[in-house]
Amino acid sequence: MKAPTNWVPVCTVDDLVADSGIAVWTEDGPVSVFYLPNRLPALFAVSHTDPFSGSNVLARGITGDINGEPVVASPIYKQHFSLRTGRCLEDEGVQIKVYPALLDGNRIRLEVPVVQAAPVAA
Amino acid sequence: MEHQTLIVIGNGMVGHHFLEQFCQSPASEHYQLVVFGEEKQLAYDRVHLSEYFGGSTHADLAMATAEWYDAQGIELHLNEPVTSIDRENQIVTTPKGHYLYHQLVLATGSYPFVPPIAGNDQDGCFVYRTLADLDAIRASAAQARSGVVVGGGLLGLEAANALKSLGLQAHVVEFAPRLMPVQLDDQGGGLLRQKIEDLGVQVHTEKATTEISPGAEARLRMNFADDSHLDTDLIVFSAGIRPQDTLARACGLEVGERGGIVVNNQCTTSDPAIHAIGECALWNHRIFGLVAPGYTMARTLVAALNQDQDAAFTGADMSTKLKLLGVDVGSIGDAHAQIPGARNIRFHDEQSGHYRRMVLSQDGKKLLGAILVGDNGPYDTLLQYVLNGIELPDNPESLILPESEGGAPALGADALPDTASICSCHNVTKGDICCAIDAGCTDVGSVKTETRASTGCGGCSALLKKVVDSELEKRGVEVCTDLCEHFPYTRQELFHLVKVNGIRTFQNLISQYGKGQGCDICKPTVGSILASCWNEHVLATDHVPLQDTNDTFMANMQKNGTYSIVPRIPGGEITPDKLIVLGEVAKQYNLYTKITGGQRVDLFGATLSELPEIWEKLIAAGFETGHAYGKSLRTVKSCVGSTWCRYGVQDSVGMAIMLENRYKGLRAPHKVKMAVSGCTRECAEAQSKDFGVIATDKGWNLYVCGNGGMRPRHADLFATDLSDDELIRTIDRVVMFYVRTADRLQRTSVWLENLEGGLDYLKQVVLDDSLGIGEELEQHMAELVSTYRCEWKAAVEDPEKRKRFREFVNAPAQKDPVQQWTFERGQRRPVLEVVAS
Ligand code: SRM
Numbered sequence: 001m002k003a004p005t006n007w008v009p010v011c012t013v014d015d016l017v018a019d020s021g022i023a024v025w026t027e028d029g030p031v032s033v034f035y036l037p038n039r040l041p042a043l044f045a046v047s048h049t050d051p052f053s054g055s056n057v058l059a060r061g062i063t064g065d066i067n068g069e070p071v072v073a074s075p076i077y078k079q080h081f082s083l084r085t086g087r088c089l090e091d092e093g094v095q096i097k098v099y100p101a102l103l104d105g106n107r108i109r110l111e112v113p114v115v116q117a118a119p120v121a122a
Numbered sequence: 123m124e125h126q127t128l129i130v131i132g133n134g135m136v137g138h139h140f141l142e143q144f145c146q147s148p149a150s151e152h153y154q155l156v157v158f159g160e161e162k163q164l165a166y167d168r169v170h171l172s173e174y175f176g177g178s179t180h181a182d183l184a185m186a187t188a189e190w191y192d193a194q195g196i197e198l199h200l201n202e203p204v205t206s207i208d209r210e211n212q213i214v215t216t217p218k219g220h221y222l223y224h225q226l227v228l229a230t231g232s233y234p235f236v237p238p239i240a241g242n243d244q245d246g247c248f249v250y251r252t253l254a255d256l257d258a259i260r261a262s263a264a265q266a267r268s269g270v271v272v273g274g275g276l277l278g279l280e281a282a283n284a285l286k287s288l289g290l291q292a293h294v295v296e297f298a299p300r301l302m303p304v305q306l307d308d309q310g311g312g313l314l315r316q317k318i319e320d321l322g323v324q325v326h327t328e329k330a331t332t333e334i335s336p337g338a339e340a341r342l343r344m345n346f347a348d349d350s351h352l353d354t355d356l357i358v359f360s361a362g363i364r365p366q367d368t369l370a371r372a373c374g375l376e377v378g379e380r381g382g383i384v385v386n387n388q389c390t391t392s393d394p395a396i397h398a399i400g401e402c403a404l405w406n407h408r409i410f411g412l413v414a415p416g417y418t419m420a421r422t423l424v425a426a427l428n429q430d431q432d433a434a435f436t437g438a439d440m441s442t443k444l445k446l447l448g449v450d451v452g453s454i455g456d457a458h459a460q461i462p463g464a465r466n467i468r469f470h471d472e473q474s475g476h477y478r479r480m481v482l483s484q485d486g487k488k489l490l491g492a493i494l495v496g497d498n499g500p501y502d503t504l505l506q507y508v509l510n511g512i513e514l515p516d517n518p519e520s521l522i523l524p525e526s527e528g529g530a531p532a533l534g535a536d537a538l539p540d541t542a543s544i545c546s547c548h549n550v551t552k553g554d555i556c557c558a559i560d561a562g563c564t565d566v567g568s569v570k571t572e573t574r575a576s577t578g579c580g581g582c583s584a585l586l587k588k589v590v591d592s593e594l595e596k597r598g599v600e601v602c603t604d605l606c607e608h609f610p611y612t613r614q615e616l617f618h619l620v621k622v623n624g625i626r627t628f629q630n631l632i633s634q635y636g637k638g639q640g641c642d643i644c645k646p647t648v649g650s651i652l653a654s655c656w657n658e659h660v661l662a663t664d665h666v667p668l669q670d671t672n673d674t675f676m677a678n679m680q681k682n683g684t685y686s687i688v689p690r691i692p693g694g695e696i697t698p699d700k701l702i703v704l705g706e707v708a709k710q711y712n713l714y715t716k717i718t719g720g721q722r723v724d725l726f727g728a729t730l731s732e733l734p735e736i737w738e739k740l741i742a743a744g745f746e747t748g749h750a751y752g753k754s755l756r757t758v759k760s761c762v763g764s765t766w767c768r769y770g771v772q773d774s775v776g777m778a779i780m781l782e783n784r785y786k787g788l789r790a791p792h793k794v795k796m797a798v799s800g801c802t803r804e805c806a807e808a809q810s811k812d813f814g815v816i817a818t819d820k821g822w823n824l825y826v827c828g829n830g831g832m833r834p835r836h837a838d839l840f841a842t843d844l845s846d847d848e849l850i851r852t853i854d855r856v857v858m859f860y861v862r863t864a865d866r867l868q869r870t871s872v873w874l875e876n877l878e879g880g881l882d883y884l885k886q887v888v889l890d891d892s893l894g895i896g897e898e899l900e901q902h903m904a905e906l907v908s909t910y911r912c913e914w915k916a917a918v919e920d921p922e923k924r925k926r927f928r929e930f931v932n933a934p935a936q937k938d939p940v941q942q943w944t945f946e947r948g949q950r951r952p953v954l955e956v957v958a959s
Pocket residue numbers: 678679680685686688716717718719720721722723724750756757793795810811828829830831832833869
């Protein structure tokens with residue numbers, strides 16, 4: 001069975017920066033949200049943590065594509081991570097978390113695993 | 123025809139190479155192959171044996187797999203030594219049985235010579251030849267603190283390195299007066315000794331060991347003929363090798379006086395059904411203790427068994443190139459000048475620790491041999507001169523003199539004949555490489571697979587690349603200079619396109635001249651070109667995604683994701699009030715402060731969201747950004763100059779401040795540094811900068827294209843006794859010409875070195891205006907200077923731009939959880955383990 005998840009709103013369209021990333025805080029930790037207006041889909045969300053340095057910086061990397069694969073380059077040691085699969089292009093064995101993202105009206109929602117007990121419905 | 127049996131005794135490097143070659147030859151149809159190996163393991167790369175201590179396993183070193191032997195139909199008997207040969211009945215015997223042969227190949231290699239010293243067989247005494255030897259040494263080293271290698275030759279030094287890598291205090295004891303007596307002369311051996319001792323290995327020469335007894339301070343004691351002694355926990359004998367000819371002797375084959383199975387040019391012994399190859403074979407009274415000649419013997423024998431009438435072994439080159447304990451050592455041809463009439467050229471730089479000796483023929487036209495210690499740079503070139511008998515240039519000494527002293531360029535791959543041997547391990551000539559390229563290979567990798575060049579000892583890899591590149595170029599195959607997969611242009615070409623077509627955005631450029639979305643190579647490059655051309659704010663919406671994080675956030679990212687702040691302090695001059703502000707701000711935000719190498723103050727540890735607040739305070743106090751993050755002018759360093767210094771002839775501080783304010787913010791292919799010294803004593807180190815200015819009593823001398831950093835280069839004197847105006851005009855032109863024509867991330871030093879025509883050409887363009895663009899360059903610079911704004915001031919005043927500095931856009935109060943701190947010497951610094959794989 002799939003672990004329970006929530007589609008949580010994390011920011012609005014105004015917060016996005018075209019062809020670049022921003023960082024948001026979720027129950028699952030820091031996540032970077034990228035907006036690549038020339039692609040379909042245009043929204044990507046992956047972990048904000050660079051696995052090579054342990055620092056929370058990936059939203060501040062340069063985006064682009066390598067052989068057609070949308071990527072972000074870590075600003076610290078420059079490895080590329082696929083925005084679709086989270087896989088590191090330079091090191092097969094390394095992968096970062098990927099979060100499904102969608103546009104809901106003006107808001108961006110991410111699918112994030114529910115941590116411990118589900119929040120009490122208000 | 124009925125199958126005959128071919129037995130190979132010995133599954134070492136050469137025996138394996140023989141099987142590999144034989145299986146590919148027509149004769150393999152007629153033979154059943156059987157191989158006996160004394161060692162437990164399948165043939166492995168003994169040349170790289172020491173890597174076993176570095177973590178390599180047998181599988182890493184193995185020359186093939188059991189599956190390969192299976193697939194070839196070879197019957198493999200490991201851990202089964204042959205104990206005797208019955209030549210009359212053509213039978214070999216092992217502890218497990220008797221086997222009939224029609225042809226027999228001895229590839230039994232050699233064994234380490236252990237000098238007949240009393241006590242040489244106790245616990246703690248080892249040799250260095252097989253994986254089993256290394257296992258035993260490793261086990262013993264676990265309880266040891268020190269180790270001695272007996273023998274200061276090639277292998278001995280390698281063994282000493284191995285002991286060192288096992289954490290032991292390593293000693294080398296050599297009987298001769300110098301190290302590597304076979305390959306080196308006294309001077310070379312002396313230098314090598316000095317370098318090795320600097321690495322902490324103790325060298326004892328002219329020591330004859332008389333006895334090994336139990337030690338007092340360690341397990342063993344070595345007693346020497348001169349009554350001295352040395353205590354040690356283990357001893358590795360590496361006093362030379364002896365051909366493994368026991369079987370051959372016992373069955374009455376002809377052997378040499380000092381050992382070795384005598385073979386003819388076809389590698390056949392005194393018995394026509396028995397052959398010998400590799401280190402066990404004695405050819406023309408010589409044993410070859412290297413792998414390449416063994417491989418050649420193996421190939422010769424394969425050819426002979428295939429009825430090739432021309433098959434003949436004709437000797438081999440014993441030149442060696444090695445890194446011993448990290449020290450380059452090379453020995454080529456007649457290194458000891460034993461050929462009558464030979465003459466020497468020696469170069470010995472005690473400062474850098476380089477020794478080079480060339481041995482020339484009597485008429486000085488040919489190179490016969492050479493010795494190198496400290497730097498094997500010239501090795502490939504010298505070897506080619508020796509092996510191919512190429513005539514030396516008129517000034518042969520230039521081959522070994524350091525390049526800056528007018529040295530001759532390395533022998534171009536072009537100059538080599540087709541017969542030149544490029545890879546001696548696999549006997550690959552330049553002609554073979556050309557064939558491979560004609561057959562479709564288009565890079566070094568495929569040439570390697572096709573010809574096997576450079577897959578043996580690896581010593582030829584640099585030369586192989588040169589040959590491949592030059593041959594590809596000859597065939598008109600372009601070595602790709604595209605910026606990246608998105609733009610089929612160089613930086614210079616893109617600069618031109620942007621400028622000529624008035625392109626102002628990345629999107630515009632890539633849709634017209636590129637493809638895809640861009641990447642972290644082309645985006646910052648184009649960002650820098652756009653800034654050089656139009657000087658728009660780096661945080662203008664269109665430019666934000668182009669920049670490296672350092673440029674986007676106008677601060678250098680540190681290892682934990684925080685940033686550093688470097689306000690401009692032109693010329694290094696700062697008022698006490700401003701210093702106080704720096705202190706106060708640093709204190710308030712708990713920033714680590716350090717005086718940089720560029721005469722200013724760096725404040726480390728600001729989080730993303732703190733950056734605009736901190737800059738707001740600094741700007742209010744009169745500071746500006748220092749562009750420590752940009753590919754742009756960094757600092758103009760200055761000495762105190764004529765205002766205070768009793769020797770100063772001009773106001774260097776004033777000039778430095780003027781230059782810094784003029785060029786600040788200018789975007790360039792790489793960073794640009796300048797300095798101004800007030801007199802010839804040069805306290806500002808101007809000659810190590812991209813632009814260095816030194817005061818004279820008549821004005822200023824300008825030096826250009828210096829570099830510190832990874833590859834230091836002294837700046838070249840460009841113009842003398844310039845007035846203030848002339849100085850600025852000249853710098854304007856050089857800077858702009860650099861911005862327009864340099865490659866991405868190319869400092870001025872490398873740019874000049876690659877500029878066709880070099881310094882003279884640059885002088886013509888700038889001083890004589892040979893291209894007629896002088897005024898245009900000045901004009902362009904004037905525009906940039908007049909549009910300068912402090913980027914940080916623009917950013918803190920614009921709420922939209924400030925939004926970019928939110929760490930987590932949905933949680934302003936959330937702190938970055940990885941940023942943990944500790945205190946050291948009264949200041950805060952990050953704690954961060956690198957988790958990388
Ligand atoms: C802070 C400082 C060290 C210090 O504590 O003193 C420093 C720090 C860095 N240097 Fe430097 N360099 C500093 C003076 C120098 C100097 C000395 C000088 O300028 O007189 C040199 C040699 C001179 C030269 O450049 O020719 C120097 C040669 C380099 C190089 C090698 C450049 C080269 O051409 O080989 C790099 C790497 C690069 O640029 O690619 C580098 C890169 C760096 C980076 C940007 C590395 C990085 O990507 O993180 C460091 C940024 C630290 C930061 O966050 O600010 N740094 N660096 C110095 C800042 C000076 C300033 O006030 O701006």
